[in-house]
Amino acid sequence: MDTVQAKKQEPRNFKKKFFNLENIHPYVVILSIVFLIYILSLVLPSGEFDRVENENGDVTVVAGTYKTIEKDLPSVFALFKNIQLGFVDTASITFFIIFAYVFVHILTVNGTLSVVLGNVVDKLKNKTFLFIPISMVMFGILGATVGLYEEVYGLIPVFIGVAIALGYDAIVGGAIVFVGVATGFAAALTNPFTIGIAQEIANVPLSSGLSFRLIVFIIFEIAVISYVMYYAHKVKKDPTKSILYGTKVAAINQITLKKEKLLWKHKLSLLALIITFAMIIYSTLKLGWYIDELAALFLLMFFIVGFLSGYSLGRIMDIFIDGAKQILFGILTIGFIKGAIITMEDAAILDTVIYYLSFFLVGTNSYLTSLGMLFSQNLINLFISGGAAQAMATMPIMAPITDLAGMDRQIAVIAFQFGDGFSNMFWPTGVAIECAIMGISMVRWYRFIMPLFGIMLVLQVILMMVATAIF
Template sequence: METFKFESTENDFKNNQGYGRKKLFDFENLHPYVIILSIVFIIYLLCLVLPSGTFDRVKNENGDMVVVDDSYHTVEKDVPSIFDLFLNFQMGFVETASITFFIMFAYAFVHMLTVNGTMGAILGNIAAKLGHKTYLFVPVSMIVFGLLGATAGLYEEVYGLIPVFIGAAIALGYDAVVGGAIVFVGVATGFAAALTNPFTIGIAQGLANVPLYSGMLFRIIVFVVFEIVVIWYVTHYARKVKKDPTKSVLYGSRLVTPNHIELKEQPLLLKHKLSLLSLLFTFGMIVYSTLKLGWYIDELAALFLLMFIIVGFFSKYSLGKIMDIFIDSAKEILFGIMTIGFIQGAIITMEDSTVLDTVIHYLSSFLGESNSYVTSLGMLFAQNVINLFITGGPALAMATMPIMAPLADLAGLDRQIAIVAYQFGDGFSNMFWPTGVAVECAIMGISMIRWYKFMLPLFGIMVILQILFMIIATAMF
């Protein structure tokens, strides 16, 4: 079988991200941090312009703080200084330490499997078995990620797998965008078109006081339709790139690939078999522990770190060698995880200046006592906008559902409509808003502009489908 190789150097990475370029403003390779800091500056200006206000909040039966409908009131404005903005960057890194180190440990585990040759051996043998059926790689993988997102609510938990699928995609003749999209678009679509996602549907239906996981038939139809669309889109793009590499959105850029993997058919050594068992065990524990044991980011981070060390011992590496591999993986992922703290810092600035509730109040007031269809589509629009400022399904649900559910009652709509609007607005826009895309592109090692070239047509289709399903839901419920 043909042997595929790919590797990158530090210079490749810097060239791709725009370091050292002569152009003062290179839109094609705009640095992700420039985009993020621009968003932060816009948010800071909003904090200066918008009036400060807040909703009253009370604890629900689960002990979560939720807003009280019709309780919005203005408060004295506390204008944040420039120093406060930079102080909030520091606080953003502190508050996101859990997710930051989770990604670092997950990436270290995958990096260890790459260094000891397990990934190369597994992917090489899979490629050999597939033969001319490599086209199955995209749909099968995306279905798996979609189901994990739709049922167990996995999202950040799969970040560590992005480099693996980028490597596999490139080795099979595609590009890095295909590998990243398999994971990112796959899990995000499932997370948005959720079936039993406990972090979105479970919380939202609880806050809206509707039966848990009701409206399942409608959700199944939504999930199937969106899965068909995203699989078709990514598969079509992958085939186009394989046939003609100049059709890649990355064509003309210095391609970044985070690891070196050589794919060829080869026998699995004992260390590979033990490492594969460790990988399967880890995947199994992720699903089981999140569903049955209540594990989340901290526990899963500990699991990845433990399995990283265990696989290192299986590979007969010394402790010093294991630590060297850890440092190397941390260097590779640092650029990506740093974006998380900056984004959170901007959100803290909005919270401290008490304009976040003002944004929610204005959007909800805009809906008013409109026609039922206008109200349902307005809810969809509002949730998409609010998701730019409030990241995380549970946080968005607790901030908006106590407002949107009564609005649905006012418009004569079933509260399921408000839940569907929240479900769509929270999930699909994560593949579009820079606050989410910046993190993923940094992990993938590609320019955000290149990602948008790939994603904009698909997101346009998603928006149309969301509108259609909101209209259908309004007629059904």
């Protein structure tokens, strides 16, 4: 009898063991993507568009100039060399994340976050639910107007700590920042890095379509905030409903609330944190700071907090190394992904991908053309993740297609805006970085984001149809 039962259970165990994605090492997923891109580099024909430099120094492609070129097949050795180059090219963002992470780590070590959050939670009592919508709207506006994105990465660990302190989980804290700013960046109002460049290349007025984009922004804000709040409420009511339940979370996410009197070191450290937040906003808006300057800011404030806490230099460096070790596992994925993209660039297949996608759009009716543009831009975003770079590579191709279909060029701008932005929350090229900062596995993130991304995709299709009808 026992033998029969064991045999009945065997298929289930086999399936659980070999087909459960949780058993797959995250780096196996990353390397699979790397080798898939390498295979595409071998299979797809090489080609290129002519490019010109405008008066601002931006290089854009020239529509109708695509031509195939002799293919230089990348060797396996070249792939691994490109991975090395990928780590070199992404050094700025990698060390920016490390410095931001260790800054928050020292606030955890000296007890500031535990005591401050403990007192904040006690003060808020039954009003903690307001934390999610207020924070997400704030990040959404920053992304939609001035185009903040990577600049807020350093705030993710802080919001994770707050979310956990309020009874939620790390995904809620990460989503507040990541989904919040990414939604604003995609449903942009005046984002100079996407809308500004795209409209300039498409030769449409910079203020055109603003009222429509405002409606788009409101719709998507309502959708993402509602989704995150629903998930957060479910987790707070029953922690076993958390997607992270039963998994090991990053040490920085394990903050124990302490309702204690703030010591001077806590007050001074909190002041340093507030000054850092203020400087991030002011410097990016007024001083033109970006990754390198913000990384320097986090590193400087790390040392200041260390000395304010009364630590010796040796103790401060021990905290630095401990924090860097915690984040290292995740951020190393960045170099692998960048190395695969370099391989594609060397094989000259990026322009080929754009050309064939645009080629299939010509000759269809306006609604099919707009949807084709939308899905093409989503796919292209897997390979060209930078908003400005994608605009300069695709808009000179997509804008003339709208002319052929008898459509307003604003449609091409909206398709780019949606395709470039929202899929940043889905494609591994962006998700790998975010999950590294959040200290969670990509599999767990996808379990959270896939339903929301499905909702976003439906909204994108509907709004593209509306835009095609009214423009």
